[in-house]
Amino acid sequence: MLCPNCKNENREDYKFCAHCGAPRQPSPAVTVMSGEPTAPPKRALPAAPESPPAATAEVAPPAAVEPMPKKKRSCLVTCLVIGVVGLCLAAAALVGVALLSVAAFGLLQ
Numbered sequence: 001m002l003c004p005n006c007k008n009e010n011r012e013d014y015k016f017c018a019h020c021g022a023p024r025q026p027s028p029a030v031t032v033m034s035g036e037p038t039a040p041p042k043r044a045l046p047a048a049p050e051s052p053p054a055a056t057a058e059v060a061p062p063a064a065v066e067p068m069p070k071k072k073r074s075c076l077v078t079c080l081v082i083g084v085v086g087l088c089l090a091a092a093a094l095v096g097v098a099l100l101s102v103a104a105f106g107l108l109q
Contacts, residue, residue, distance in 0.1 A: 005022035
């Protein structure tokens with residue numbers, strides 16, 4: 001079934017679009033063998049409370065939350081290691097090319 005909002009394909013049993021999150025509209029009425037359309041069953045909504053419940057108990061402050069581990073630091077270390085290894089490989093490649101060109105042109109004697 002196509003989403004009316006973003007026009008992407010979704011499965012029939014989804015209540016919301018998997019791509020944009022828009023609520024899905026119910027599928028069109030199914031026709032019975034006699035040719036008469038059947039309306040989808042109506043659901044009764046629960047009655048809304050007349051007034052909000054009075055807060056009698058005090059709400060406790062949230063407990064101290066432990067800080068999350070420093071992922072940025074480990075990412076920085078990983079990036080630095082990859083950078084150093086890359087520079088070493090580039091330097092080795094340049095030295096190898098220089099030695100090959102010297103040997104190919106017979107400049108070493």
